Amino acid sequence: SADTAMDDLIVIGGGPGGYVASIKAAQLGLKVSCIEKRGSLGGTCLNVGCIPSKALLHSSHLYEMAQKGMKKYGITAGNVSFDLSQVMKQKEGAVTSLTKGIEHLFKKNNVNYVKGSAKFVGPKEVEVVGLDGSVTRHHAKNIIIATGSHPIVLSGVTIDEEKVVSSAGALSLPKVPKKMIVIGAGVIGLELGSVWRRFGSQVTFVEFVDKAGFFLDDEIGAQYTKLLQRQGLKFNLGTKVVGVDTSGPAVKVETENVKTGKRETLEADVVLMSVGRRANVDGLGAAEVGIEMNHYQKIIVNDHWETNLKGVYAIGDVIAGPMLAHKAEEEGIACVEHIVGKTGHVNYDCIPGVIYTHPEVAWVGKTEQQLKQEGVDYKVGKFLMQANSRARAILEADGMVKVLTDAKTDRILGMHILGGDASEQIAECVLAMEYDASSEDVARTCHAHPTLSEAVKEACLAAHFKPIHM
Ligand code: FAD
Ligand code: NAI
Numbered sequence: 001s002a003d004t005a006m007d008d009l010i011v012i013g014g015g016p017g018g019y020v021a022s023i024k025a026a027q028l029g030l031k032v033s034c035i036e037k038r039g040s041l042g043g044t045c046l047n048v049g050c051i052p053s054k055a056l057l058h059s060s061h062l063y064e065m066a067q068k069g070m071k072k073y074g075i076t077a078g079n080v081s082f083d084l085s086q087v088m089k090q091k092e093g094a095v096t097s098l099t100k101g102i103e104h105l106f107k108k109n110n111v112n113y114v115k116g117s118a119k120f121v122g123p124k125e126v127e128v129v130g131l132d133g134s135v136t137r138h139h140a141k142n143i144i145i146a147t148g149s150h151p152i153v154l155s156g157v158t159i160d161e162e163k164v165v166s167s168a169g170a171l172s173l174p175k176v177p178k179k180m181i182v183i184g185a186g187v188i189g190l191e192l193g194s195v196w197r198r199f200g201s202q203v204t205f206v207e208f209v210d211k212a213g214f215f216l217d218d219e220i221g222a223q224y225t226k227l228l229q230r231q232g233l234k235f236n237l238g239t240k241v242v243g244v245d246t247s248g249p250a251v252k253v254e255t256e257n258v259k260t261g262k263r264e265t266l267e268a269d270v271v272l273m274s275v276g277r278r279a280n281v282d283g284l285g286a287a288e289v290g291i292e293m294n295h296y297q298k299i300i301v302n303d304h305w306e307t308n309l310k311g312v313y314a315i316g317d318v319i320a321g322p323m324l325a326h327k328a329e330e331e332g333i334a335c336v337e338h339i340v341g342k343t344g345h346v347n348y349d350c351i352p353g354v355i356y357t358h359p360e361v362a363w364v365g366k367t368e369q370q371l372k373q374e375g376v377d378y379k380v381g382k383f384l385m386q387a388n389s390r391a392r393a394i395l396e397a398d399g400m401v402k403v404l405t406d407a408k409t410d411r412i413l414g415m416h417i418l419g420g421d422a423s424e425q426i427a428e429c430v431l432a433m434e435y436d437a438s439s440e441d442v443a444r445t446c447h448a449h450p451t452l453s454e455a456v457k458e459a460c461l462a463a464h465f466k467p468i469h470m
Contacts, residue, residue, distance in 0.1 A: 007033045007140040009339065010126060012118045012284070015043015016325040017316030018146030019102050021332030026109040028340045033138060034106065035128055037117035041102040042095075044148050044317070045325040048168040051098055053191050055091035056171065057356050060198035072395055082199070084175065091171070114138070120285035123309050142311045142339050145291075145299060146332065147284060149277040149317035154183070157244045157273065163251050164244060164271045167192060176200050177270035181253050183241050185212040187355055188274035190228070194357045197233055204234040204266060206241050206255050213355060217367035217416045220402060224361055224418055227398055236266075244271060279318045294320070304344070305335040313339070327351050350433050354423045359399050362426035365414035365433055368404060377407040381439055381463025383455045385419045387470040390450035396420035401459035403439055410438035410464060421452050428456060439463035 009025050011018045014036030022034040040047060059082075066080045106113045116130035118138075125139045151166040153159055161169035170192045176199045182189040185207035197203040205212070212225045212235060225235065236255060242263070243254040250267040257263075279297045287293065292300045292308045299307055299314040306313050313335050316328030330351075334344025354362040371378045381403040385391040399419030405412055415429035432442050442460040447453050458467045 003137050004033075004139075007031050007112070007138065009033075009142045009144065009336075010035065010118075010138055010140040011144045011146055012126065013043065013146035013148055013280075013316070013318075014038070014041040014102070014113070015146060015148045015316060015328065016045045017148070017328030017332045018043065018144065019106075020329040021144050021146060021315065021336050022111045023105055023109050024333050025336045025339070026111045028336065028342075030336075030340065031112075032110075033112040033114050033140070035114040035116060035118040035126070035138070037115075037131070039115065039131060040099040041106070041113070042099040046095060046098050046102070048171060050325050052091045052095055052171045053167075053188075053195070054356055055094045056087070056195045057191060057358075059087045059090060060195045061358055064198040084173075084199070088172065117283070119283060120289045120291075123289050124311060126285075142313065144305075144332070144335060145284070145286065145307075145312070145314040145318055146316045146328070147280040147318050148328075149279050149323055151273060152276045152278050153273060154241060154244070154275060158246075159273060160246070163246050163269070164273060166273055170196070170270075170272045170274075173270065177268065178202065179204070179250075179268040180270045180272060181206060181251070181266055181268040182272045182274060183253070184208075184273070184275040185235060185237075186214065186274060186276065187353075189272065190355055190357055192272060192274070193233060194228075194231075197231065201270075202234075203232075204236065204268070206236045206239050206253065206266070208238075208240045208258065210238045212237075213361065215353070215367075216361065217363065217402060217414070218369050220361065220363070220400070220416045220418050223400070224355075224359075227359060227418075228357070236264075277317065277323055281318065296320075304338040305331055306338075321348065322351055322353065324351065324353065347434060350430050352426045352430050354426065356423060359396070359419050360422035361416075361418050362422035362429075363414070363416045364426060364430045365412065366404060367414060367416070368402075371404060371413060376413070378413060379405045379407050379410075379439075379463050381405065381459045381461070381467075383458040383462055383467055383470055385452070385455055387458070387467075388450075388452060388455045389469075390452050391419065391455070393450065394420075396452070401455045403442075403456075403459045403463045405439045405463045410440055412437055412439055412442070412460075412463075415456070415459075417456070419452065419455070425453050425456060428453060 008030035011034045025032045066077045116128040118126040180201045182193045185205040193203045211221045245252040253266045315331035317323045330346045337344030352364045385399045391397040402416040404414040439460040447457045461467045
């Protein structure tokens with residue numbers, strides 16, 4: 001195999017963690033190679049995750065609005081239909097333009113893009129099997145592992161991406177299934193289940209725990225689940241899947257109630273498996289060179305994202321923490337800053353989460369049940385979207401904002417938004433928490449009127465003293 005020159009940094013994986021780390025490192029003066037085996041940059045997020053899912057969520061929402069959602073505004077749209085192949089083309093166009101955009105950024109910043117699959121052959125050396133079949137060896141002073149994650153598949157089940165699909169298959173179905181069963185009502189299930197319901201599928205969830213979005217604040221989660229049920233999504237909560245049978249024309253899913261043990265068989269044309277994701281470490285040779293992993297196969301790192309091997313780092317989905325693109329990016333930047341001797345930092349208490357359904361849910365910091373469990377003396381400020389004038393004017397009045405503060409100091413400990421545009425509004429909340437704001441700080445900040453963001457201000461007024469409009 002051919003040897004290549006020594007780099008300052010090799011990044012394995014060109015997803016949000018890896019490509020951002022590569023660009024940042026090049027900007028800070030390092031000689032960088034980024035190795036990616038997929039054939040395009042952007043990782044799971046751009047190719048089969050964040051971006052295509054948001055494209056489909058948008059087009060399916062537009063369809064639903066045009067079909068029936070605009071009537072309440074006095075607008076009728078005649079015969080509304082959609083062309084699924086065109087819908088998919090728009091999605092693919094968005095993905096291609098963005099992944100090509102990263103290639104352009106690599107060129108602009110002088111990042112060496114290596115197309116192939118990397119495997120450790122020594123602590124600071126990887127072998128790359130190129131997409132063209134060539135085998136090369138690459139050495140570097142530092143290596144960042146940013147290999148991401150892949151879907152978990154329940155044992156005994158095979159993903160054929162036709163009848164039984166992962167999120168990747170669910171983003172590219174050739175036709176709308178009549179009936180769809182979603183195993184796992186987590187972020188992927190809720191978003192993609194919503195997409196196919198809007199396009200006309202009967203969608204049924206089978207979820208192990210007793211609520212949709214197990215990580216949500218209980219009160220927000222309960223309201224959210226009700227709103228989703230009103231849209232026609234069916235939830236079998238507290239129920240686990242014990243078998244999937246694909247031998248007949250319809251897929252049969254056998255479920256078991258977690259408490260009663262009662263079994264039931266459900267049928268569907270398509271089953272979406274969305275029960276979580278697992279780190280990509282197979283075939284990486286990481287274990288062989290002695291890199292330590294925990295029992296979930298996540299690579300173990302210290303405060304500076306360094307593994308037990310000096311100069312070998314890991315970031316993003318392949319290490320512990322929320323599996324989110326923005327978390328991977330923050331780690332990529334901070335890790336590289338550390339490598340060049342600066343002080344990179346990620347505040348894990350301030351990583352926002354969003355479910356991009358309609359309404360959206362967004363949150364940052366602690367849930368009420370977490371504070372209870374930790375024995376924290378807290379206060380709650382709530383404001384219903386019903387009482388927000390903009391929400392009323394545009395008929396987006398479902399949901400609420402909930403703020404949790406320290407009872408003594410008024411410092412904000414958690415913010416939760418259920419309602420339109422929550423994904424955009426959460427940025428203000430993250431900034432407030434990042435600067436250790438009190439609810440009084442946000443309550444005294446002038447918010448434009450009429451905006452949905454006034455609900456955040458009012459919830460802070462409620463936490464600090466009393467809201468004005470409720
Ligand atoms: P990845 O994006 O997985 O990138 C890793 C890359 O490494 C891959 O391209 C892979 O091909 C490559 N690779 C792996 N092994 C090797 C090897 N040995 N050699 C060379 N290359 C290798 N997150 C959000 O924040 N917001 C969202 O809205 C959102 N939506 C999502 C929707 C779906 C359907 C899915 C599946 C995920 C979504 N996520 C979302 C999660 C997000 O995609 C991930 O958290 C993010 O992509 C993680 O980034 P990463 O860089 O760690 O890994
Ligand atoms: P998840 O961890 O969010 O949810 C999985 C769900 O499956 C859980 O509710 C769990 O209780 C349930 N489950 C597990 N085993 C089961 C069984 N046998 N029967 C029934 N239910 C079972 O995982 P998901 O949705 O696959 O997403 C993976 C990752 O992708 C998440 O960590 C998320 O952060 C990321 N993602 C983020 C998005 C966003 O930020 N908007 C969108 C999509 C994915």
